[in-house]
Amino acid sequence: xxxxxxxxxxxxxxxxxxxxxxxxxxxxxxxxxxxxxxxxxxxxxxxxxxxxxxxxxxxxxxxxxxxxxxxxxxxxxxxxxxxxxxxxxxxxxxxxxxxxxxxxxxxxxxxxxxxxxxxxxxxxxxxxxxxxxxxxxxxxxxxxxxxxxxxxxxxxxxxxxxxxxxxxxxxxxxxxxxxxxxxxxxxxxxxxxxxxxxxxxxxxxxxxxxxxxxxxxxxxxxxxxxxxxxxxxxxxxxxxxxxxxxxxxxxxxxxxxxxxxxxxxxxxxxxxxxxxxxxxxxxxxx
Amino acid sequence: xxxxxxxxxxxxxxxxxxxxxxxxxxxxxxxxxxxxxxxxxxxxxxxxxxxxxxxxxxxxxxxxxxxxxxxxxxxxxxxxxxxxxxxxxxxxxxxxxxxxxxxxxxxxxxxxxxxxxxxxxxxxxxxxxxxxxxxxxxxxxxxxxxxxxxxxxxxxxxxxxxxxxxxxxxxxxxxxxxxxxxxxxxxxxxxxxxxxxxxxxxxxxxxxxxxxxxxxxxxxxxxxxxxxxxxxxxxxxxxxxxxxxxxxxxxxxxxxxxxxxxxxxxxxxxxxxxxxxxxxxxxxxx
Numbered sequence: 001x002x003x004x005x006x007x008x009x010x011x012x013x014x015x016x017x018x019x020x021x022x023x024x025x026x027x028x029x030x031x032x033x034x035x036x037x038x039x040x041x042x043x044x045x046x047x048x049x050x051x052x053x054x055x056x057x058x059x060x061x062x063x064x065x066x067x068x069x070x071x072x073x074x075x076x077x078x079x080x081x082x083x084x085x086x087x088x089x090x091x092x093x094x095x096x097x098x099x100x101x102x103x104x105x106x107x108x109x110x111x112x113x114x115x116x117x118x119x120x121x122x123x124x125x126x127x128x129x130x131x132x133x134x135x136x137x138x139x140x141x142x143x144x145x146x147x148x149x150x151x152x153x154x155x156x157x158x159x160x161x162x163x164x165x166x167x168x169x170x171x172x173x174x175x176x177x178x179x180x181x182x183x184x185x186x187x188x189x190x191x192x193x194x195x196x197x198x199x200x201x202x203x204x205x206x207x208x209x210x211x212x213x214x215x216x217x218x219x220x221x222x223x224x225x226x227x228x229x230x231x232x233x234x235x236x237x238x239x240x241x242x243x244x245x246x247x248x249x250x251x252x253x254x255x256x257x258x259x260x261x262x263x264x265x266x267x268x269x270x271x272x273x274x275x276x277x278x279x280x281x282x283x284x285x286x
Numbered sequence: 287x288x289x290x291x292x293x294x295x296x297x298x299x300x301x302x303x304x305x306x307x308x309x310x311x312x313x314x315x316x317x318x319x320x321x322x323x324x325x326x327x328x329x330x331x332x333x334x335x336x337x338x339x340x341x342x343x344x345x346x347x348x349x350x351x352x353x354x355x356x357x358x359x360x361x362x363x364x365x366x367x368x369x370x371x372x373x374x375x376x377x378x379x380x381x382x383x384x385x386x387x388x389x390x391x392x393x394x395x396x397x398x399x400x401x402x403x404x405x406x407x408x409x410x411x412x413x414x415x416x417x418x419x420x421x422x423x424x425x426x427x428x429x430x431x432x433x434x435x436x437x438x439x440x441x442x443x444x445x446x447x448x449x450x451x452x453x454x455x456x457x458x459x460x461x462x463x464x465x466x467x468x469x470x471x472x473x474x475x476x477x478x479x480x481x482x483x484x485x486x487x488x489x490x491x492x493x494x495x496x497x498x499x500x501x502x503x504x505x506x507x508x509x510x511x512x513x514x515x516x517x518x519x520x521x522x523x524x525x526x527x528x529x530x531x532x533x534x535x536x537x538x539x540x541x542x543x544x545x546x547x548x549x550x551x552x553x554x555x556x557x558x559x560x561x562x563x564x565x566x567x568x569x570x571x572x
Binding site: 070071073075077078092093095098100102104115116117119121123125127128129130131132133134135136179182183216217226227229231233234235252253254255256257260262264266274277279281283284 | 379383388390402405407411417419465513515541552560563565
């Protein structure tokens with residue numbers, strides 16, 4: 001709680017808060033200090049979506065940023081250790097309406113040596129109004145209020161930071177190794193407590209799907225996302241219009257082959273706007 | 287032609303040939319010199335697929351590479367000028383079975399200053415044999431031999447480096463502005479002349495789809511891919527098994543919004559293996 005205002009900061013805002021470090025030479029990467037968040041802890045290390053949001057935030061906070069994010073790709077090079085990290089954001093190219101960023105997240109290793117734990121490339125752009133169309137149909141789903149919220153989870157903190165109402169492809173009830181023919185999950189989801197949607201929170205929301213291989217095989221398989229992309233089909237006004245409403249999120253695997261599977265998904269506003277398409281490649285250990 | 291052997295090098299091999307420059311300090315990026323290829327020229331600058339393949343090749347040629355590519359994301363920061371470029375490949379993290387790479391492609395600008403024209407992140411991995419499954423169905427398509435090859439194109443050199451047989455969503459015959467309801471294209475495609483498939487050529491093949499907005503609107507709209515990802519669902523043996531066969535390639539747009547649209551696609555072997563899934567975000571100028 002802020003003692004002056006009485007306002008309690010949302011856990012997401014605390015998690016993505018970055019402290020600017022002293023700027024280096026002109027053109028050098030801008031460095032920020034952040035911390036992993038116990039609120040968004042996963043079984044081991046942080047929820048991947050929050051790490052991605054923190055990396056995006058280093059671009060959002062950069063004083064030279066041009067426009068809003070249109071594409072984000074983050075690569076999970078190593079499990080983050082609980083504690084502080086340094087995020088470096090560098091604009092490597094600025095065009096008339098687009099800007100290309102490279103982000104690198106570092107932590108000290110066991111020997112105290114700074115090592116890379118996450119890399120990202122981000123493209124920001126100033127959009128102009130143009131013709132538009134959506135070629136995907138929004139999936140049919142029951143009304144949000146007609147569905148129960150998933151119960152809280154004592155072992156996985158980040159899970160409790162979201163209100164999730166799964167209407168398709170829930171987590172298997174029994175780990176009985178029964179293969180299902182598909183790997184699609186659909187859910188309504190928003191931050192819990194509610195928080196107005198922005199680019200950072202939308203990025204994290206794109207990673208809320210539990211591992212497709214768990215659904216496919218009803219087997220608890222250790223996994224780790226290795227690369228994760230978000231294409232934003234929204235501007236600030238589109239996100240503001242969503243407010244604190246639930247989003248409709250859907251994702252599926254396409255191929256599982258020799259230790260890796262991919263996942264493709266979409267996030268829709270309650271009003272039927274396709275806000276983001278998202279893709280990831282996930283390592284699994286059989 | 288090699289005067290000793292009488293073997294004519296394939297245009298693709300000439301295009302992705304990189305010359306290693308003197309190594310720097312230990313841990314510094316490895317630098318390679320390459321050239322844009324007139325054989326793969328686009329209307330303006332090079333075919334994006336060949337630029338991506340050249341960037342991947344800087345990782346493939348790196349002496350420290352661990353395993354085969356599993357994921358590639360390239361970002362088109364600027365139009366490449368015809369001529370030489372420098373590709374820097376740096377392994378930023380090596381784990382037990384995976385390795386993370388950052389690639390940066392530079393060219394001198396008009397003032398002779400070295401500037402970034404392309405960035406990429408690549409993940410390579412040593413795969414182990416595991417359970418596997420493909421959740422997508424291979425699209426139905428006429429037999430390769432039952433279809434005519436697209437005629438050659440005098441204005442777009444790279445187009446003639448591929449044998450393409452489109453069975454769905456061909457380039458509009460008339461630019462009459464008639465909107466079609468979908469934006470899917472399906473084709474059989476291979477290198478022309480035939481060349482045994484490898485990771486570099488598969489990467490380039492993932493970018494052979496003409497811009498989805500041209501199909502959707504039957505309007506000649508200037509476009510440029512800004513980010514492009516390939517997830518490889520294949521190892522060296524899977525690619526070798528394809529030999530010089532055509533691949534079945536299919537792609538579609540999902541949303542077109544204020545200057546950008548996305549594209550998702552799949553490349554299948556003739557034998558029905560899903561070799562790669564691919565995604566891109568494309569700028570369009572209305």
